[in-house]
Every structure is written in structure tokens, then in C-alpha cells.
Amino acid sequence: MAAMIMMKRNARIALMVLLTAGLWLALKPTIGNRRLTFLPVRWSEYVDFMDFWFNLGAFGLLGITAWLAFGTKEKILSRAFVMVGIITLLNVLLELVQTSIPGRAVDMADLWAGLLGCVIGIASGLVSQRLMNGRHPNNAVPQVLFLDQTGRLGGAELMLLDIASARAADSEVILFHDGEFRAALESAGVKTRVFRLGDEASAVDRQAGLSRALRCVPGLVDLMLRIARAARSFDVVYANTAKALIIGGPAAKLAGCPLVFHLHDIVADGHFSALNRRLLIFCANTFANAVIANSEATKAAFISSGGRAERCVVIPNGFLIPEVRSTAADIESRRSSLGIPPDAWIVLMAGRLAHWKGQHVLLEALQAMPDAHAVLLGDALFTDEDREYARRLHVQAAVPALAGRVHFAGFQSETLPFFDMADVVVHASVFPEPFGRVIVEGMLACKPVIASRAGGAAEILQHEHTGLLVEPGNARELADVMMRLKNDPKLAADLAQNAQRTAHDTYALHAVQAKIEAVIRETACCENEQAPVAETTAQIRQAA
Template sequence: MKRFARILLLVLLVGGLWLALKPTLGKHRFTFLPFRWSEYIDLMDFWLNFGAFGILGATAWLAFGSFAKAFRLILLMTGFITLLNVILELAQSSIPGRAVDIADVWAGLLGCVLGIFSSMALQLWSIRKKADVTAPQVLFLDQTGRLGGAELMLLDIAAARAADSEVLLFQDGEFRTALENVGVKTRVCTLGEEASVVDKQAGLKRILRSIPSILELMLQIVQAARSFDLVYANTAKSLVIGGPAARLAGRPLVFHLHDIIADGHFSTLNQQALVLCANFCASSVIANSEATKEAFIACGGRAELCTVVPNGFHIPAQRTSAETMKSLRASLGIPSAAWTVLMAGRLAHWKGQHVLLEALKSVPAAHAVLLGDALFTDEDRQYARQLHAQAEELGGRVHFAGFQKETMPYFDMADAVVHASVYPEPFGRVIVEGMLAGKPVIASRAGGAAEIIQHEHTGLLVSPGNATELADALLRLQNNSAFASSIAHQAQQTAQDVYAISAVQEKIESVIRQVSGRHQPESTSSIIPSPCAA
């Protein structure tokens, strides 16, 4: 386009100069036209100048324009073309009876400006139309069929671009059903049994046994990725397998980091493998919190790859009715007037349900609901059994709700929400869900949770694993309803402003377009997130 515009600009300049200067050579009319036509042209000089310089300005912008330095370029082009117009007017003043016509200069200036802005508007319209038509096609990868926090985030991302994307899962399960229910095309390429049991704490021996199965899946991903513009790895395992596959397929990769890469979450070997794959295979790393980003960089991750985008949430127009909440309490066996604490999330030691049960001993009038189940490992299932044994000591004040697809009624039913992770958590989805429900939230002062909550303004923060501090915070909320209501209201407003799903989807879509090469750097750079600083 620019090459054609430059050729046309050259033709216009040569032709225009010839037409303008030819009368100065002695023949003061357009000799190739009948005399009467030439007189008419003289009378229409203002509008001819306006139109001619409008075409010249429009062509000049198409040939050399750039939105990156638009104001400076407009001034340069307008100044150059106006100077050329003045020189021509001075040259034409040598024609007998012809003086410098200031009106013609103004006509050229106005025509040039209008031509430039018309060309800019046409260019912007063309860019936006092309962007809508050529949205990048994305192959999303996720390791599990279960609905965890990372999967809920991917569900929203994929649903927003269901028309041009597909999700490839390494396991079948309710996640596939949820994706298909919102119109997302899904396929399952099952990971072999040896590889599927490799978790974040796996050692070298277990990893080596899983290699044949991993290679088989990797080849399937290579074949699938060739039909897409970009690969998007949503979990650590999907990065380790999908990253090299994207490289082999010649496709850029975005890695969505939902985990803090540190001891307690990953074995040393897995930390090294994860960071190596991200540095070598990923074009961009989306971290769900500053804590996640900082842990990634501390382990050797490249800071320039990283963009922080928090999880997004749907803000429902209506909450749960009083009758539904009453029925839910009755089904769980909770007295209607009992002050109730909700803790939601996978039953796993690092989530800290045992800390809440220990704290509950010092809050005798309170009941607790544990929403979630042991999802992934034998260690989780053993921990769940320990929790049931610990709950028996509290005389029926602990209620296990299990895994639930619809969680909002549980948040609305509770009087307070607790997040008690003993290790720094990357984000803390349940914290925001509690805030959106208008409930006071107590969270561990570590990781992403400490970024979400402002202590004593939008919630309370306690030391990780400290049951005494947690008990004191519970008693404070239980005994001071005005304070609890105040921080709950502030938290709800903050969550609605910061974590709305539409804003988060826009940021992630900007990263996808940037990495895929379908972004418009000159016209949309203002909405693309800046890379994280180290």
C-alpha cells in the first residue's frame, strides 16, 4: 500500500508541477485545452487548488504517514506542501497579469489538511475492520478435566473467543462439559497414566518414566497447533508439554502463570523445568499477581516476558434469595441463627483448612462450611480424611459441602469468608468472590492475597498458619457487626471496580493479538499492557 502511494505521489508531483509551471514558459494558457475551457479553469482556481492539494495531502499520508508520530508528521507534511504551493504561486507571478493569489495558498493549505485527515480516518477504519475479520485463532491447552481456579479463568477467556479458538485438554471431565456448554470447541488428547500422575512435587525417576507418554501427546499438539495462529498454555504441565510442541509447529506461545514458583508448590526439578520452558518457548507470560511475577523472576524467569493480569469475575445482577439461603443452611444442618464462616477451595494441606478448624476451637458459637473436595492427589485425599477426624472434635460445627458447580449461594449464606493458605497463594479467587458477595474476608498475609486486601479497609490479614491470629480476627468480626459491615461494603466496591471480567478479557486479548502479530501497534498500543519491570 505504501509503495503504491509513493509511486502515485511522485506521479502527482511531476504532473502537478508540469501543469503549474508550463504557463510560465511563455504560453500562459493550458494550450492542450480549448480557450473557453481554460478560462473556466482560471475562474475555478480556488476549488481546483483545494481539490488538488487535498489529493496530494491524502496521498502523502498514505505514503509516509505513521500514527506513532502523527502530530509531528502532519505538521511536516502540511508545511512542506504549503511551501511548495507558495513557490508555485511565486513562479506563476511571472505570467503577465498574474499576481500572487493568497486565496490559492489558503485553498491549498485547507485542502492538504482535509486530505491528510481524510486519509487517516480511512486508514483507521480499514485497520479496525481488518482486526475484526482477522482475529487470531488460538489453541488453548490445559492439563485437567477438573474445574479449578485456573480452569474457571480459562473458561471465561475461551468463551469470549469461542468462534475462533479451541481448547485441548489432557484429561476428560466436567471442565470439558462446561466449555462445550458455552459453545467452545473442545478436544481431549489423553495423557498416559504414567505422565498423568506426575505432579508439581514429582522427582526425576517419575518424570523419566512419563517421557514416552509425554512425547506422544506432544506430537498430537504439534499437529493440532498448525491449524492455529497461537498456542496458549494455561497450566504448568501444559507449558512443559505444549511449549516445545508450539516451537516445533512454528507457533508463538502465551503462558498463563497461575502458580507461585517456589518451594512448597513445586519441586526444585519442576521449578527449573518450568522456568526453562517459559524462557525458551513463551513469547509472553501472563502472571495473575505481582507475587506470582516476582516468584517467576526470582527463579530465573525473564522479566521482559511478564505481564500482570488479575483474574476476572462475572458480577451478577442478582444475588441469592433469602429463601434459598435458608434452605441451604437447613440442608447443611446449620442452625438458622448461627454465625457461619465459609472456606472455599480444594481440600489440600497448603490451603490451610486445618488452621481454620483449629481456630474454631476459640470461637465456640461459630459454624464453618468447607466448600470443595480433594481433587488431584492421594496426599489431598489423605488430608481430607484428617480434616473429617479433626472436625469431629468440634461437635458438629463443621459442615463439608463437597465440590459444587454453583458456589454463589454458599458465599451469600455465610457471615464471613476465610482464606487460610499456609503458603503464599498466587491469587486467591475465593477472596474476590467473598468481596463481591459483600462479606467480610479474612486472608493470609502472603502472596497474591496481600495484594487483593487492604488490611482493615477491605478485609483483615493474618499470618499464614497462625490459628490464634485467625481466631482473634473471627471474634472481631463476630462481635463487631458495624466494623464487619463497613469493610465488607468497601471490599465489594473495590472488587466490582478492579476485577470485572470484561476489563480482564480485554487485557488478555491485547496480549494475544500482540504475540500473534495481529495487533495494531500504531493505533491500539495504548490498551496493550506494558511488560512488567524487574
């Protein structure tokens, strides 16, 4: 398939050369009834005498090159008619323009030669394409270039780690920053390179305005060109974040590569500025052949912001289900290292320290539960705003009502013992969460989970069956629900067991990987077609 992409790119270059040469020749004045004055007189007169056959051959060459450059394996007749119509229209316009050139007039023979040559050329291009497809079967494993903007291990990166690890022999990952993510990929056998994004561009976050965005343009263009050169060796480009799409979309187009965009964010106020929303949707509609949304809420926000529904399919995050959980010794070691008393009732909240994640809501609710301890697993990963929020959380945790009961565990590469030692897992986002990875991790750990009733979280949990849902930002309701679970161990155990069974059935990694691989293969198969997802969505959902 990489050979097919290379063929299309070379054909487009050849097409530009042919059009330039053809225009020059068609509009060149005649001298003594000779157009090809650079040839000897006898040869030039012979070419002019064979004008019909010369035009037939020229338009045949133009037709075959045009088909190899822009042909399709689907809707063949409609694409062929469009190409014939465009080329014939250009031929008619040229004949009309030629009437203003001394010694030239409209020649109907030239028009018929152009039409016939174009049809023969496009038919020949179709045959050539079929022959090449026979030598490069579509069931070959496509080579994928994955793009991600960060070197840190967030939820989107953990998902990419699982996807890339499963196809390490046929893929490569380019990161825009170095960090523990690169080390994790390389440990999994995935070839990884870092194309560092400049400081100006790195400072542009989801809430950035126009002036900040414009200052980073030179650095972005340089990075796009580097990615485009790298992408020429691959069949598909896979952008795993919004910034990876904005940079990788034009790069994939330059390289002649189809692109899959994995959308892990809700495109709405609170998550993106108005400018960044418009830019993301424009790039998705312009460059992405397929969009994978991690929840129905994510898909709905994408469509309501202007994203094309026919390109979008929902595939939830997948999880490698551990065969062995933490030992009692591991759990006791974690408790001891955090300074948690052996008999304490533990609330775990895992995830990036950011205001929209709602750690402050949990701490406020915890004040109504004097015997409970909270573990905040995660760190301020990306922005100065996150780091300032983390500082405020430490101040909040130091008030007399919470002193000694809030434990900041920081970033941990091994999270299993933290989930296993918890009595309840809380997800308290104040804005709709795109998916809610930590919710599923809590379910797999057979823990009761409390989550905000918004976004992807409300799709994962069934209230009163696999978990409990509360209003976002409502600390009083969160405190009441936590107290309910603390005082009713049977309810907590029933919710946890139901949740674990559901998570095993729905979010097993191998099933999710199969659905994502189906999108990758369909995108590679369709090459530069713009709507591969619409035809395979039903098959993907059946695989779920």
C-alpha cells in the same frame, strides 16, 4: 495469520532442501571441468560458463527462502544484516573447503555473486512478506488453541472458561483429562477435545523427582506430537497450566506457533520441586512469547526463579459480576441441607482441600469460637496427598470441640448461595497464594474477608479497609480476628462494602478479558518474536 505460520514452516522445509542441494553441488568433484555430470555435455558446459549468474540466482533463491523462514516485521535491518553475514560466512567457508577438491579453487566471482544474490533475495523476501501481510491484516481475530491439564474445575480452569467462552467462535480447548470442565466448556459453546495423558505422566505432580519424570517421557512425546498437529490450524497456543506449558511449549514450536503461558502458580518451594521449577522456567524462557502472571507475587517468584521479566505482564483474574444474588429461600435451603442452625454464625472457606490451603488452621481456630459453624466448600481434586489431607480434616472435625460445627459441602458448580449465606469468608493458606479467587468472590458477595498476609492475597485486600490480614498458619490470630468481626457488626459491614466497591472496579471480567486479548493479539502479530509483552505492558496497564 495461520497462513503466515504455514508459510514460515514451509519456507523452513524448503530452506533445508536448498542447503542440502547446495552443499552437495558445491562439494561435488569436477570431471573434465564439468560439475553437473548428470546433464548433457553441452548443457553442463553452458552452466559452468554462466557460473556467476548461476550462483547469483541460487543465492537469491536461498536469501528469499531464508527471509520467509526467519524474517521479522520488527528490527528488519539488524535481522537482514545477520542473515547476510551468516550466509556469506558459509559461502566463504565453502570456497575454502573447495580448495581441497581436485580441479577446484577459490573463486572471488562466486563470493561476490553469493553476496549480491543474498542481498537481492532477502530484499525480495521482505517485499513478499509485506504483500502477504497486506492480504492477511493484523487486525484479524487470531485463532487460539487453549491447553489445560485437567478436567476438573479449579481456579485456573474457571479463568480459562471465561476467556475461552468470550472467543468461542475463534478458539478450541484441548484438555489432557476429561471431567466437568469439558462439560462446562461445551455448555458455553467452546469446541473441546480431550487428548488423554497417560497414567505415568498423570502421576507426575509438582513435587515429582527425576526418576518419575523420566518414566513418563514416551507418553509426553506422543501427546506433544498430537498437539503439534492440532496447533497447525491456529495462530496462537495458550498454555493455561505448568504441565500444559511443558507439553504444549515444544508442540507449539514444532507447529511454528507462538505461545502464551498463563501462570497461575507461585514458582517456589512448597509449590514445586526443584526439578520442576527448573523445567518450568526453562520451558517458559524457551517457548513462551508472553507470560501472564495473575499477581505481582506470582510475577516476582517467576523472575526470582530465573524467568525473563520482559516477557511477563500481570493481569489479575476476572469475574463475571452477577446481577442477581441468591434469594432468602435459596440460602435457607443450603443451610438446611448442611444441617446448620438458623441462628448460627457461619464461616465459609472455599477451595480445593489441600494442606497448603490451610483448612486445618481454620478448624483449629474454630475451637475458640463455640457458637460458630464452618462450611468447607471444595474437594480433594488432584493428588493422593490431597485425598489423605481431606481424610485427616474429617478426623479433626470429629473431635468433641468441633463435632457438628464443621460442614463439608464438597465440590459445587453453583457457589453463589454459599457465599451469600456466610457471615465471613476466610482464606487461610499456609503458603503464599498466587492470586486468591475466593477472596474476590467474597468481596463481590459483600462479605468481610479474612486472608493470609502473603502472596496475591496481600495484594487483593487492603488491611483494615477492604478486609483483614493475618499471619499464615497462625490459628490464634485467626480466631481473634474472627471474634472481632463477630462482636463488631459495624466493622464487618464497613469492610464488606468497601471490598465490594473495590472488587467491582478492579476485577470486572470484561476489563480483564480485554487485557488478555491484547496480549494474545500482540503475540499473534509478532508471530515468532520472543518479547512482545515488553512493548505493550504499558498499554495493558492503562487498560486496567
